[in-house]
Amino acid sequence: MARFPLTRVIRYTALAGLCAAVLFGSASSAVAQKCPGPAGFNNWLQGFKQQAIAEGISPQTVNSALAGVTYDPNVIAKDRAQGVFAQDFLTFSSRMANNNRLASGKARLKKYAPVFQRIEQQYGVPGPVLVAYWGLETDFGAFMGNLDSIRSLATLSYDCRRPEEFQAQLMDALRVLDRGDLRRQQMRGPQHGEVGQFQFQPSTYYNFAVDYDGDGRRDLVSSVPDSLASAANYIASKGWQPGQPWLEEVIVPKNLPWDQADVTIQRPRLFWSKYGVKYRNGKPVPADSTPASLLLPMGRDGPAFLAYPNFINVYLDWNNSLVYSTTAGYLATRLAGAPTMRTGNPEPFTAAESKQLQQLLVRRGYDVGKIDGVIGAASRSAIREMQLKYGLPADGYPSHALLRKLQAGG
Incomplete structure (x- = not known):
C-alpha cells in the first residue's frame, strides 16, 4: 500500500513485520557513518515544531504531540539491521494463509456482514479482499505494534537516510492528531510509524481514513467499521474494478x-x-x-x-x-469460497542458490538489484532471457538446469 516500501519488522516480530519486510534491505555501514548522532536532535525538533505550526497545525497539537520526544537509537538500529525476507510463495502462503486465519476471517465476514455489504455498495470492494489484508497486516487488529509512532517518525525524520519521506509522514501524523481522529497515546505501531488495523502510513491515514461508525472521528485503531471502510476507500482510489476478479x-x-x-x-x-x-x-x-x-x-x-x-x-x-x-x-x-490451491511439484531452490544465480547473472551483465536471494522483477527478467538463450522453458523461475548452464559459462 502507500507506505515506505516494505518497512516493518518480523512479528512484532512475527506477523505484521513478516508481511512488510519481504524485500526491504539494510543500509551500508558507510551511509550509517555519515548520519548525525543524537546530539543535534533537540535543535532539529524545535525547528520542525516551528515548521509544523507554519503549515497550519495548531500550536497546541504540535506542542503536546512532540513534548518530551527523544531520539530513539533502537529505531535507527532496527532500520539499519533490517534484512531481507526471502521465503518462497508456497512457504510464505502456507504460514500466513493458514486454516486458523481462514476460519477467523470467515467468522469476521459473518460478524460484520452488514458493514461489508454497505462498504461494497459504496466502494465496490468485496469483504474477502478486506478481511485478507486485515488478517495479514495485524491478525485482525491483534498485533498493531507498540512503539511510539511519533517518536519513531521524529527519529527517522532526523536521520539522514530518507528524511524527506519521514518528515512528510510525521507532519501528516500531526494532522491526524490535530483533526481529532486519534489520541496521542493511540499513535503506536512498528518502527516506521504505521498505524492502525491496516497499518496505514500517516499520510495514507490522513488522506483516506473515513468515519464509518458515525462518532465524528476516523479511528483506525479501535473502530472496526472505520478501519474496514478506510481500507476500502484506499483500495478504490487505486482503481479497483467492482465485480471483477483479482x-x-x-x-x-x-x-x-x-x-x-x-x-x-x-x-x-x-x-x-x-x-x-x-x-x-x-x-x-x-x-x-x-x-x-x-x-x-x-x-x-x-x-x-x-x-x-x-x-x-x-x-x-x-x-x-x-x-x-x-x-x-x-x-x-x-x-470468497475458492478451494485450497494445487501446489504442484515445483523444483526446490534455496536462497543460497538464488544468490549464486544472481551473482552469475550479474557477471553476464544483468542488473538484478541487490544480490539477496529474493527473485524480484529484475531477476525474473534476466532469468527469462537466459532461459530463452539456453532453450529452457522461459518461465522466469530459477532452476538447477539454468544454474548449471551459467556455472559452465556456456
Whole structure:
C-alpha cells in the first residue's frame, strides 16, 4: 500500500513485520557513518515544531504531540539491521494463509456482514479482499505494534537516510492528531510509524481514513467499521474494478509460451484459452478480451493463477512484493469460497542458490538489484532471457538446469 516500501519488522516480530519486510534491505555501514548522532536532535525538533505550526497545525497539537520526544537509537538500529525476507510463495502462503486465519476471517465476514455489504455498495470492494489484508497486516487488529509512532517518525525524520519521506509522514501524523481522529497515546505501531488495523502510513491515514461508525472521528485503531471502510476507500482510489476478479487459480498445460507468463505481461483471456489454460474445476478459460496475466509464483511446475487488473493495479501497489501480494490475493479467494490451491511439484531452490544465480547473472551483465536471494522483477527478467538463450522453458523461475548452464559459462 502507500507506505515506505516494505518497512516493518518480523512479528512484532512475527506477523505484521513478516508481511512488510519481504524485500526491504539494510543500509551500508558507510551511509550509517555519515548520519548525525543524537546530539543535534533537540535543535532539529524545535525547528520542525516551528515548521509544523507554519503549515497550519495548531500550536497546541504540535506542542503536546512532540513534548518530551527523544531520539530513539533502537529505531535507527532496527532500520539499519533490517534484512531481507526471502521465503518462497508456497512457504510464505502456507504460514500466513493458514486454516486458523481462514476460519477467523470467515467468522469476521459473518460478524460484520452488514458493514461489508454497505462498504461494497459504496466502494465496490468485496469483504474477502478486506478481511485478507486485515488478517495479514495485524491478525485482525491483534498485533498493531507498540512503539511510539511519533517518536519513531521524529527519529527517522532526523536521520539522514530518507528524511524527506519521514518528515512528510510525521507532519501528516500531526494532522491526524490535530483533526481529532486519534489520541496521542493511540499513535503506536512498528518502527516506521504505521498505524492502525491496516497499518496505514500517516499520510495514507490522513488522506483516506473515513468515519464509518458515525462518532465524528476516523479511528483506525479501535473502530472496526472505520478501519474496514478506510481500507476500502484506499483500495478504490487505486482503481479497483467492482465485480471483477483479482486472482483465479488455473491449470496450465505442459506446453505454453512460457516467456509470456509474467505478471508484467497482460494478454486477453482468448490467448490463454487458445493454449488450453483451464480453471481449477476443469472449465476452459473464456475466449474473450478480458486482460489477464499468467502468474506462476513457483514456476511452471507450481501453482498457477490468472492475475487481473485488480491484482496488478491494486495488490502490487499495496505491497510490491509478489510473494506477499499473491498470498493476500490467494487468501481473499479462499475467503470468497475458492478451494485450497494445487501446489504442484515445483523444483526446490534455496536462497543460497538464488544468490549464486544472481551473482552469475550479474557477471553476464544483468542488473538484478541487490544480490539477496529474493527473485524480484529484475531477476525474473534476466532469468527469462537466459532461459530463452539456453532453450529452457522461459518461465522466469530459477532452476538447477539454468544454474548449471551459467556455472559452465556456456
